[in-house]
Amino acid sequence: MYQHRAITEDLYWIGGNDRRLALFENVYPIPRGVSYNAYLLMDEKTVLLDTVDKSVSDVFLENLEHLLGERQLDYVIVNHMEPDHCAALGQVLHRYPEAVVVCTQKALDMIGQFFGAFPALRSQTVKEGDTLTTGRHTLSFVMAPMVHWPEVMVTYDAADKILFSADAFGTFGALGGNLFADEIPFESQWLEDARRYYTNIVGKYGPQVQALLKKAASLEIQMLCPLHGPIWRENIGWFLDKYMHWSSYTPEESAVMIAYGSVYGNTEAAAFLLASRLAERGVRNVLLYDVSVTHPSLLVAEAFRCSHLIFASATYNAGIFPCMETLLLELKAHSLKNRTIGLLDNGTWAATAGNQMRTVLESMQNMTILEPVIHIKSALTEAQLPELDALADAVAASL
Ligand SMILES: Cc1cc2nc3c(=O)[nH]c(=O)nc-3n(C[C@H](O)[C@H](O)[C@H](O)COP(=O)(O)O)c2cc1C
Ligand SMILES: [Fe+2]
Ligand SMILES: [Fe+2]
Incomplete structure (x- = not known):
């Protein structure tokens, strides 16, 4: 009919x-x-x-x-x-x-x-x-x-x-x-x-x-x-x-997306703590995504929407956690630019993910990487909380 x-x-x-x-x-x-x-x-x-x-x-x-x-x-x-x-x-x-x-x-x-x-x-x-x-x-x-x-x-x-x-x-x-x-x-x-x-x-x-x-x-x-x-x-x-x-690759909103790749939950826990620190600074609508769970097409869309992107990744076989690597390469393939970036990596014996993520992001246009980059050895320690606060301050200040 x-x-x-x-x-x-x-x-x-x-x-x-x-x-x-x-x-x-x-x-x-x-x-x-x-x-x-x-x-x-x-x-x-x-x-x-x-x-x-x-x-x-x-x-x-x-x-x-x-x-x-x-x-x-x-x-x-x-x-x-x-x-x-x-x-x-x-x-x-x-x-x-x-x-x-x-x-x-x-x-x-x-x-x-x-x-x-x-x-x-x-x-x-x-x-x-x-x-x-x-x-x-x-x-x-x-x-x-x-x-x-x-x-x-x-x-x-x-x-x-x-x-x-x-x-x-x-x-x-x-x-x-x-x-x-x-x-x-x-x-x-x-x-x-x-x-x-x-x-x-x-x-x-x-x-x-x-x-x-x-x-x-x-x-x-x-x-x-x-x-x-x-x-x-x-x-x-x-x-x-x-x-x-x-x-024009202009963010639609002043907003933060945090994407994490984690095997055992320690990188995830650090990402959540960072999200909480942002919330405590009055940042609203922080979005936390597990790259293994959320389809990269949605994360690409979110990255086009948000002004600030934070990537937290475990090191995996001397590389970036696979789903995180896929996401970063997708963002690069879609020519995303003009974003403010935060980075956090984890490694138990030789953490390389942070530098590798930085290399991908620096090959894209007008990506501003905030300091400090946080390096976790297996699990975040009390002693690193000031670093987490410093990154949260940097994000909040640049929103
Ligand atoms: C299959 C596999 C490969 C890993 N490869 C590395 C590596 O090459 N270098 C390193 O420092 N850590 C490596 N790790 C450890 C992780 O980066 C990370 O420290 C650990 O999974 C704890 O973080 P999580 O709780 O967020 O998963 C590896 C872990 C797994 C499961
Ligand atoms: Fe079509
Ligand atoms: Fe088409």
Whole structure:
């Protein structure tokens, strides 16, 4: 049974939701599921904007077929050629061979790579500023390379002032009837997933997202239609502001995240004592995470949110505790910068984790490492409490 929804008089959401998938990209846990949004514009010409992942292709094809009825499909705009948005493209082109694919040259090359040669493929490659008039609507194309992949563009509808923003402004979380962000408690129940989606999926490409935001600023936007998650028609400025912070690696909040890696609990105990010392200094919302328990994607998101990051790690086979090493390498891979750092390590015979963590962090941009760095020999001693106080003072003073 079709599940399409009207957005405006001639624009429809025709995507699908997956609540069964455990790991998005086979990496990121999505306990709240994910939506794959595709849009159909029923103007004098009919225009499909992107398709969907293979997990929801059946319902998507039903939606498309039902809405088109006897009409033919004139255009398929491919904003992003990643399989979560184009797995169903092959089936669409087999069913509607007359449709003209509108995309960048890079996307066209990728169509060949993913689907093999389509001898009958009708295509029209577009560049920055090119337009397509479909009747009442004139669509213009804005290049957005590396907002998430190199072939990406976004599409702007000047008639209804809608930006089809590809992966930008998306979020994890399946849609549950409400299609619009203003119909759901986005800030309290969705923002964390939106941050985790942005930082982990697109976080590395801050400069490219900034470039897109700059171009978007010159457009009058009344609606944002992303490829995942709800559609934005109110409070767009609030969400843009989040993107400004995330893409410029500016902390969203003056806040402390403490992440620890511990085998027997001694490093954990020291991390907890440090958290308590901060609380005693009036620092609120200190967050303490065990890197072996909390998925790194959530810690990456928290690191983008918080101004201060404290890493406490046992030394493990002359290295950093494995889950902690993974976290630090993830933060580096996502180009995190501009943070204030505290360090604590533990070693029973030759502690090296502290210096090794410092080396990773110093290879990232604008990371300020606070003194003192605390070195524990198996377990924290009474004699080290002043050091812990000194680190807590340094953190509190720099917040
Ligand atoms: C498998 C394993 C490897 C370790 N490797 C080292 C090491 O190379 N150098 C060192 O000083 N301590 C090493 N340790 C000791 C820990 O760094 C740490 O002192 C001990 O686990 C106590 O801290 P915890 O209670 O937070 O786990 C190792 C511990 C384990 C379990
Ligand atoms: Fe993508
Ligand atoms: Fe995507």
